[in-house]
Amino acid sequence: METQAYEEELQQLNTIMNEIDRQLTKLEGVPIYTGSDVTEQVLEGIRETNRRNLRIAINEPYFGRMDFQEEGKESVPLYIGKIGVSDIATEDPMVIDWRAPVASMFYSFTGGDDLAYYDSPEGIIEGLIYLKRNIVIRKKNLQRVVDTYIKGSQNESVTDDFLLYRLSENKDNRLKDIVSTIQSEQNDIIRSSKNTPLIIQGVAGSGKTTVALHRLAYLIYQYRETIRAEKMIIFAPNNMFLNYISNVLPELGVGGIQQTTFTDWALAILDYEVAAKDSSENLDKWFSTGVDRPKINENTPGKWKGSIHFKDYIDRCIERYEASAVPDRDFEPWDKIKIEKETLHQWFSYEYKHYPLAKRRERIVARIKKWIDGELKNIEETNIKKDKKKKATQYLTSYMKQWPKHTALSFYKSLFVLTDKSTLADSIPAEIMKTTAMNCKKKEVDLEDLAPLVYIHNRLYGIEAQYKYHHVIIDEAQDFSPFQIGLLKQMAQGNSFTILGDLSQAIHEYQGIKSWDEFLEIFNHDQVKYYELSRSYRSTMEIIHFANEIISKAEIPVSLANPVFRSGEKVKMIQVEDTNRINLIIKTIEQLQHNKMDTIAIIGRTEKECALLHDALTEAGMSATFIHSKQRKYEGGISVVPVYLAKGLEFDAVLLMDVDEQHYEATNQDAKLLYVGCTRALHELWVLYSGRKSPLIEDIDVQLFTSMI
Numbered sequence: 093m094e095t096q097a098y099e100e101e102l103q104q105l106n107t108i109m110n111e112i113d114r115q116l117t118k119l120e121g122v123p124i125y126t127g128s129d130v131t132e133q134v135l136e137g138i139r140e141t142n143r144r145n146l147r148i149a150i151n152e153p154y155f156g157r158m159d160f161q162e163e164g165k166e167s168v169p170l171y172i173g174k175i176g177v178s179d180i181a182t183e184d185p186m187v188i189d190w191r192a193p194v195a196s197m198f199y200s201f202t203g204g205d206d207l208a209y210y211d212s213p214e215g216i217i218e219g220l221i222y223l224k225r226n227i228v229i230r231k232k233n234l235q236r237v238v239d240t241y242i243k244g245s246q247n248e249s250v251t252d253d254f255l256l257y258r259l260s261e262n263k264d265n266r267l268k269d270i271v272s273t274i275q276s277e278q279n280d281i282i283r284s285s286k287n288t289p290l291i292i293q294g295v296a297g298s299g300k301t302t303v304a305l306h307r308l309a310y311l312i313y314q315y316r317e318t319i320r321a322e323k324m325i326i327f328a329p330n331n332m333f334l335n336y337i338s339n340v341l342p343e344l345g346v347g348g349i350q351q352t353t354f355t356d357w358a359l360a361i362l363d364y365e366v367a368a369k370d371s372s373e374n375l376d377k378w379f380s381t382g383v384d385r386p387k388i389n390e391n392t393p394g395k396w397k398g399s400i401h402f403k404d405y406i407d408r409c410i411e412r413y414e415a416s417a418v419p420d421r422d423f424e425p426w427d428k429i430k431i432e433k434e435t436l437h438q439w440f441s442y443e444y445k446h447y448p449l450a451k452r453r454e455r456i457v458a459r460i461k462k463w464i465d466g467e468l469k470n471i472e473e474t475n476i477k478k479d480k481k482k483k484a485t486q487y488l489t490s491y492m493k494q495w496p497k498h499t500a501l502s503f504y505k506s507l508f509v510l511t512d513k514s515t516l517a518d519s520i521p522a523e524i525m526k527t528t529a530m531n532c533k534k535k536e537v538d539l540e541d542l543a544p545l546v547y548i549h550n551r552l553y554g555i556e557a558q559y560k561y562h563h564v565i566i567d568e569a570q571d572f573s574p575f576q577i578g579l580l581k582q583m584a585q586g587n588s589f590t591i592l593g594d595l596s597q598a599i600h601e602y603q604g605i606k607s608w609d610e611f612l613e614i615f616n617h618d619q620v621k622y623y624e625l626s627r628s629y630r631s632t633m634e635i636i637h638f639a640n641e642i643i644s645k646a647e648i649p650v651s652l653a654n655p656v657f658r659s660g661e662k663v664k665m666i667q668v669e670d671t672n673r674i675n676l677i678i679k680t681i682e683q684l685q686h687n688k689m690d691t692i693a694i695i696g697r698t699e700k701e702c703a704l705l706h707d708a709l710t711e712a713g714m715s716a717t718f719i720h721s722k723q724r725k726y727e728g729g730i731s732v733v734p735v736y737l738a739k740g741l742e743f744d745a746v747l748l749m750d751v752d753e754q755h756y757e758a759t760n761q762d763a764k765l766l767y768v769g770c771t772r773a774l775h776e777l778w779v780l781y782s783g784r785k786s787p788l789i790e791d792i793d794v795q796l797f798t799s800m801i
């Protein structure tokens with residue numbers, strides 16, 4: 093039977109490949125248009141997209157087949173691929189784009205005799221599925237045919253076998269697409285409608301980043317009439333992470349989406365009026381160990397400035413500025429000739445109300461100048477006219493001095509200067525007042541200042557068209573502040589958001605959130621869709637069970653990860669003396685490489701310790717990449733990385749260093765850090781410590797690891 097299926101698919105592959113080849117050859121034969129005719133340019137754009145798509149399709153034209161019988165019709169085999177391909181002569185679809193409505197059944201159907209259905213533009217279409225088949229094609233060669241559902245057969249649902257086959261593969265240095273194995277709960281998120289903001293709490297390895305990228309590809313396809321790639325934006329925690337995920341969208345045939353960090357994005361909007369302080373200093377501080385650990389409370393700058401309370405405070409300050417902006421006097425450049433203050437107020441508060449504050453000021457200056465010109469026209473004597481003009485200009489300058497022109501920075505700075513007893517600034521903690529005023533003076537600010545600065549900029553100057561988005565994706569959103577979300581909410585049209593994160597990995601406690609309610613409130617609870625993904629696809633069961641024991645020690649209001657049934661090596665726990673550490677690491681890595689582990693991370697606790705470890709390993713002849721906070725590229729191979737920078741990444745094997753009582757104390761924060769470290773591993777996890785082991789791993793069930801000396 094299997095051979096028969098294979099032969100059948102081989103034949104089909106030939107037919108489809110020939111068609112793709114024919115179309116591509118034809119398109120590649122058309123000379124590229126470089127002229128200035130707009131219609132021709134548009135046509136060239138379409139040809140270029142088609143060329144690009146067909147080049148993707150020619151290597152792996154499809155990955156699945158589903159035999160579907162729509163009610164009242166014949167059963168037809170539908171081939172599903174990354175890119176849709178039609179027979180050029182008959183226009184019949186040969187391969188269906190995975191994002192097409194009918195293809196949704198390939199992901200949502202998990203067996204059974206019930207009618208399957210999908211939501212088409214014409215309404216719900218129902219029918220029966222007879223076959224669901226996974227087909228692996230690599231570089232034009234048919235490699236594997238696995239039936240995951242055959243109607244009437246005993247062994248009805250073996251979907252997980254194929255998923256496991258994909259999960260057991262090793263990873264290189266880039267995140268991959270998952271079109272062939274999207275799971276039903278992921279499919280629901282990917283295909284959610286554009287204008288419902290989504291908040292997704294997903295355990296480590298549940299596919300949040302991957303799902304977010306597939307969702308973008310879906311939205312571009314589904315809303316192609318109204319949505320543009322350049323108007324969609326992804327926020328990720330750092331540039332190395334952006335580099336790590338950079339292959340997925342091109343693999344899905346999607347280009348042009350903005351991908352950035354909040355810092356880079358904010359600095360550009362502020363036109364680089366300020367610089368961002370070196371983040372590594374901050375990370376060193378917040379992730380230090382022992383007596384250096386700073387305490388975190390509501391007055392911690394990141395928390396305080398990231399709160400909606402601070403946003404409201406800024407609103408009040410802006411209102412105050414607005415109320416007192418127009419000088420409380422007539423504009424009277426010459427005796428008895430004047431614009432009355434009531435008129436100026438009328439312009440400001442009514443006629444120009446729809447303009448942002450700075451623009452209103454500009455408009456009024458322009459109107460006053462026009463009024464002066466008009467008045468001067470009535471004067472005939474040249475000398476008097478000249479004299480009056482001079483007087484009016486001087487008067488205007490002194491008048492406008494009473495109406496300060498603000499930039500985002502100057503306004504922000506003014507919030508941190510205590511000018512009089514009645515000032516609103518009374519409520520700002522003294523330490524924040526002092527340091528922020530100092531930073532503003534140096535034009536060098538912290539991450540937590542950027543959202544308020546952009547917010548003020550928007551209030552003063554309005555939001556430019558290029559910063560109004562069709563869709564916003566925020567990955568690792570647990571590290572965002574409510575203020576950042578509140579700000580972005582103003583800039584995303586129709587509240588089109590996908591916000592993803594994991595509270596169990598909320599290691600940036602000094603700025604992030606404790607509960608998703610903090611964001612839900614911003615969107616007015618009932619308008620948002622909240623999802624929880626608890627199935628974890630990355631790590632083996634052994635690793636997930638071990639990691640779950642650690643995170644259970646922290647009080648976090650989310651459910652534990654539930655691994656797919658993929659079994660591997662037990663977690664290894666090793667006590668090692670400092671003198672033997674380097675030796676042991678090198679031997680372990682040799683063993684792991686022998687076991688075909690391609691990407692291996694040695695995860696340390698702080699950046700400084702990792703730098704020292706990396707030096708020692710280099711000296712001992714090992715070649716590894718040291719990942720530090722300024723790293724922009726993830727190279728793969730062997731990496732030495734501080735645990736907080738490993739978040740978001742994954743490796744075939746992980747060596748967690750220094751899991752002792754000094755480095756990982758019995759605190760929520762350290763439990764989360766250790767959890768992040770453990771869940772980076774796909775296949776093997778080695779936990780090393782010297783002296784006393786961390787209390788976080790002290791009483792872990794002995795069945796869950798192997799102790800080695």
Ligand SMILES: Nc1ncnc2c1ncn2[C@@H]1O[C@H](COP(=O)(O)OP(=O)(O)OP(=O)(O)O)[C@@H](O)[C@H]1O
Nearest residue numbers: 270273274275296297298299300301302629630740
């Ligand atoms: N449906 C799936 N089929 C195959 N692989 C999947 C699937 N879903 C997720 N994966 C794989 O699981 C791994 C984790 O995915 P991803 O990094 O997107 O998860 P995450 O939730 O963002 O993780 P974390 O929060 O731990 O960084 C990746 O290797 C991804 O390819």
